[in-house]
Amino acid sequence: MINTSTRYATHPSQVKQFDTAQLREHFLIETLFVDDTIELVYSHFDRLIVGGIKPVSQTVKLETFESLKANYFLERREIGLINVGGTGTVIADGESYTINPKEAIYLGRGVKDVSFASEKKEDPALFYFNSAPAHAAFPIAKTSLEAAETVVLGSSENANHRTIRKLIIQANVQSCQLQMGLTELKPGSVWNTMPPHTHDRRMEAYFYFNISEGNTVSHFMGQPEETRHIWMKNNQAVISPPWSIHCGVGTANYSFIWGMAGENLDYGDMDQVKPQELR
Numbered sequence: 001m002i003n004t005s006t007r008y009a010t011h012p013s014q015v016k017q018f019d020t021a022q023l024r025e026h027f028l029i030e031t032l033f034v035d036d037t038i039e040l041v042y043s044h045f046d047r048l049i050v051g052g053i054k055p056v057s058q059t060v061k062l063e064t065f066e067s068l069k070a071n072y073f074l075e076r077r078e079i080g081l082i083n084v085g086g087t088g089t090v091i092a093d094g095e096s097y098t099i100n101p102k103e104a105i106y107l108g109r110g111v112k113d114v115s116f117a118s119e120k121k122e123d124p125a126l127f128y129f130n131s132a133p134a135h136a137a138f139p140i141a142k143t144s145l146e147a148a149e150t151v152v153l154g155s156s157e158n159a160n161h162r163t164i165r166k167l168i169i170q171a172n173v174q175s176c177q178l179q180m181g182l183t184e185l186k187p188g189s190v191w192n193t194m195p196p197h198t199h200d201r202r203m204e205a206y207f208y209f210n211i212s213e214g215n216t217v218s219h220f221m222g223q224p225e226e227t228r229h230i231w232m233k234n235n236q237a238v239i240s241p242p243w244s245i246h247c248g249v250g251t252a253n254y255s256f257i258w259g260m261a262g263e264n265l266d267y268g269d270m271d272q273v274k275p276q277e278l279r
């Protein structure tokens, strides 16, 4: 089963007029994990696809869908998947890859048959994914948190102490557009990506997880001088337009996956915004 929808690109002057419901309709992705289903949103921002796959009682196949006008999903695309559930398997053109919790896999253009399975039905794999158009075919690559390029940023005094793990990044995985990673906040730290930034050459999507029972995260978006917020639940994603900041604050610590597509593969070229400049 595959369930798809499309989100159009928006202009900052439009977003200025949006009420809560419109902001959520255009940017928030509420449902990503449904049993034995692929749930996805096709965004017109850099044509990034944001989705989730939850195999429970059967193997789930990565089917193509109408908007792609392709014979198979990865005919002109690449995909990065990170498992936020129990151990699972990705089968790519007959080859099986075991993906443990918090491990990632990159599949390049041209991989025809892709399917997903969980090791245990009671503890299913949850594959969060991003996919972008690809002009070249790069090899399949599996990465783990240990193998990722890691940076520790922030401090407990600023409530933003966190570990950023760049899983799919130029230094360890070759890709056309896609960059993905996983950021974990330390206990007592609640701010992610603070100070915030923009990168007009790339859009981004944030997927919030490990939000514990009774807690919530407020995601901030918009141009630095015209910000809006979206309240997030566990396992929800939010689309960040290229012109938008993307940062968040929680009522307790949490984790999130970030993924980008666009002009280049230079993670570090962000334009920083000073906290006191935000409006």
Ligand SMILES: O=C[C@H](O)[C@@H](O)CC(=O)C(=O)O
Pocket: 153, 162, 164, 181, 183, 192, 193, 194, 204, 246, 258, 267, 270
């Ligand atoms: O462009 C890079 C992305 O926004 C994230 O990698 C930022 C992040 O994980 C963080 O600061 O906590």
Ligand SMILES: [Zn+2]
Pocket: 197, 198, 199, 204, 246, 270
């Ligand atoms: Zn960013």
